[in-house]
Amino acid sequence: MKLALIGFGQAGGKVVDEFLAFDARVDGGFVESAIAVNSATTDLKGLEHVPTENRVLIGQARVKGHGVGADNELGAAIAEEDSDEIQGAIDRIPTHEVDAFLIVAGMGGGTGSGGAPVLANHLQRIYTQPVYGLGLLPGTDEGGIYTLNAARSFRTFVDEVDNLLLFDNDAWRSAGESVGSGYDRINREIVERFGLLFAAGEVQQGDHVAESVVDSSEIINTLSSSGVSTIGYASETVETNDGLLASLTGGGETFDEGTATNRLTSLVRKATLGRLTLPCDVASADRGLVVATGPPSHLNRKGVERGRQWLEDETGSMEIRGGDYPLPDRDEVGAIVLLSGVTDVPRIDQLQQVAIEAQETTADVQASADEEFASLMDTGGELDALF
Numbered sequence: 001m002k003l004a005l006i007g008f009g010q011a012g013g014k015v016v017d018e019f020l021a022f023d024a025r026v027d028g029g030f031v032e033s034a035i036a037v038n039s040a041t042t043d044l045k046g047l048e049h050v051p052t053e054n055r056v057l058i059g060q061a062r063v064k065g066h067g068v069g070a071d072n073e074l075g076a077a078i079a080e081e082d083s084d085e086i087q088g089a090i091d092r093i094p095t096h097e098v099d100a101f102l103i104v105a106g107m108g109g110g111t112g113s114g115g116a117p118v119l120a121n122h123l124q125r126i127y128t129q130p131v132y133g134l135g136l137l138p139g140t141d142e143g144g145i146y147t148l149n150a151a152r153s154f155r156t157f158v159d160e161v162d163n164l165l166l167f168d169n170d171a172w173r174s175a176g177e178s179v180g181s182g183y184d185r186i187n188r189e190i191v192e193r194f195g196l197l198f199a200a201g202e203v204q205q206g207d208h209v210a211e212s213v214v215d216s217s218e219i220i221n222t223l224s225s226s227g228v229s230t231i232g233y234a235s236e237t238v239e240t241n242d243g244l245l246a247s248l249t250g251g252g253e254t255f256d257e258g259t260a261t262n263r264l265t266s267l268v269r270k271a272t273l274g275r276l277t278l279p280c281d282v283a284s285a286d287r288g289l290v291v292a293t294g295p296p297s298h299l300n301r302k303g304v305e306r307g308r309q310w311l312e313d314e315t316g317s318m319e320i321r322g323g324d325y326p327l328p329d330r331d332e333v334g335a336i337v338l339l340s341g342v343t344d345v346p347r348i349d350q351l352q353q354v355a356i357e358a359q360e361t362t363a364d365v366q367a368s369a370d371e372e373f374a375s376l377m378d379t380g381g382e383l384d385a386l387f
C-alpha cells in the first residue's frame with residue numbers, strides 16, 4: 001500500500017530514513033513520500049535518505065533549532081503553532097495516490113511525543129485516508145520523565161489515529177550493546193517487520209505469479225478495529241532453484257508441497273508466539289492478518305490457510321485475513337502476523353502505573369521545593385526587597 005510517511009522527532013526521522021532504505025532494497029514501492037519534522041537542526045541534518053526539501057524545522061522562534069529537551073507539552077505546542085510549515089511539505093505530496101498516512105515517533109521524548117498526536121489530529125480533519133501511528137515506547141531504564149511522556153503521549157495519540165502500531169524498545173534491547181548501535185539494529189528490526197507488511201499490500205498485478213497476494217484493503221480492514229496493534233515475524237532460509245546455492249549444489253531443493261505447507265504453518269506459529277513488536281496476550285486481538293513472504297515457489301495457499309485457521313483458534317476472532325507477498329530474489333520464507341485491537345498488554349499497564357507514580361512524585365517534589373524556597377526567603381518581614 002502506498003504510504004505518506006512522516007517521521008516526527010529524532011527517533012521518528014531515523015526510522016523513516018530506514019524505511020526509505022528498506023523500500024529501495026526490496027523494491028517495495030510502498031513509500032509514496034517521506035517527510036521528517038523536528039525542532040532540532042542537527043537531527044534533521046543527520047538523516048540520509050529523506051529528501052532535504054522534505055525536512056521541516058518547527059519551533060524555531062521558541063527553541064532556535066535546539067530541540068524541546070523532552071518537554072512534550074512544548075512539543076505539542078510548537079507542532080500546533082507551526083502546523084502551516086508541516087502542511088506546506090504535505091502539500092507537495094500527491095496525496096490522491098496515498099492509501100494512508102503513517103506518523104512515526106519516539107513516545108518518550110518531547111518533539112515527536114507531543115507533536116505526533118497534534119499532526120494526527122490535523123491530518124484527520126483534512127484528509128479522508130486513514131492516519132496510522134507507529135509509536136516507539138521507551139526502555140524501562142530511561143527514567144521517569146520518558147515514561148511519563150510516553151504514557152501521556154500514548155493516551156493522546158491512540159485517540160487521534162485510526163490505529164496505533166506499537167514497538168517496545170524495552171522488549172528489543174540487547175545486553176552489552178551501545179545505545180547507538182542498539183538503535184541501528186532495532187530500527188532495522190522495526191522496518192523489516194512494518195516494511196514487509198506495507199510492501200505486501202503494494203504488489204502490482206502481474207508482478208509475479210502469486211496464489212493470493214495481499215491487497216492494501218486487507219491491511220486497512222485489519223487495522224480498522226482501531227486501538228493498538230502489534231506485529232510478529234519469523235523466517236527461515238530456503239534453497240531456491242535459481243539461487244547461488246542451487247548452482248553450487250547442482251539442483252537445489254526440489255519443490256515439495258507438503259514441506260512448504262508445514263513450513264508456512266509453523267512460521268505463522270513462531271511469528272505469533274515469538275517476540276512481538278509489542279508483547280501482549282495474543283488471545284486479546286480483535287483482528288489479524290497473516291502474510292507469507294518469500295520466493296513464489298515456496299508460498300502456497302494451503303500453508304497460509306492453515307496458519308490463518310490456527311490464528312483464528314488462538315485469538316477466537318473470525319476476522320483473520322491471509323495472503324502472500326512474493327519476493328523472488330529472497331532465499332528466505334517468512335510469515336508476518338499483524339494482530340490488531342489487542343487489549344491485554346502488560347507493558348502498557350506497567351508504563352501507565354510508573355507514569356502515575358512519576359507524576360505524583362514530581363508534584364510532591366515541586367510542592368516541597370516551593371515550601372523550602374519560601375522558608376529560605378522568610379525573614380519574618382524584617383527585610384524589604386528593592387522593588
Ligand SMILES: Nc1nc2c(ncn2[C@@H]2O[C@H](COP(=O)(O)OP(=O)(O)OP(=O)(O)O)[C@@H](O)[C@H]2O)c(=O)[nH]1
Pocket residue numbers: 008009010011012014015039040043067068069070071105106107108109110111112113136137138139142146169183184186187
Ligand atoms: N527505536 C528507536 N527508538 C529511539 C531512537 N532514538 C531515540 N529513541 C527513543 O525515543 C525516545 C526519545 O525520543 P526522540 O525522538 O529522541 O526525541 P524527540 O522527539 O526528538 O524530542 P526532543 O529530543 O526532546 O526534542 C527515547 O525514549 C528512546 O526510547 C531510535 O533510533 N530508535
